[in-house]
Amino acid sequence: LPDERPVRVTVRTEDGRSYTADAPNPIGDADHHPLAEAGIVALLQGWLDDPDAVERVRRVAAGLPDAPHVAPLLRELTA
Numbered sequence: 001l002p003d004e005r006p007v008r009v010t011v012r013t014e015d016g017r018s019y020t021a022d023a024p025n026p027i028g029d030a031d032h033h034p035l036a037e038a039g040i041v042a043l044l045q046g047w048l049d050d051p052d053a054v055e056r057v058r059r060v061a062a063g064l065p066d067a068p069h070v071a072p073l074l075r076e077l078t079a
Helices: 037-047 051-066 071-078
Strands: 007-012 018-023
Touching: 037 051, 051 071
Parallel strands: none
Antiparallel strands: 007 018
């Protein structure tokens, strides 16, 4: 794999605003800055102002590896 695996994330809000961030080796990259579940949950708690949303994301993510189809799980994130 390359030494750097850059990432660009763009978030668009319902009111039309757009936010973009770049990182050469993002936090959570398996080789550079891996995170355990507790670190991921801590990031979500900092980003989301809703404990129920954090738990929903955690539950959906935990179910993805064993899901025969991911669409129903991912739809839970938009509820």
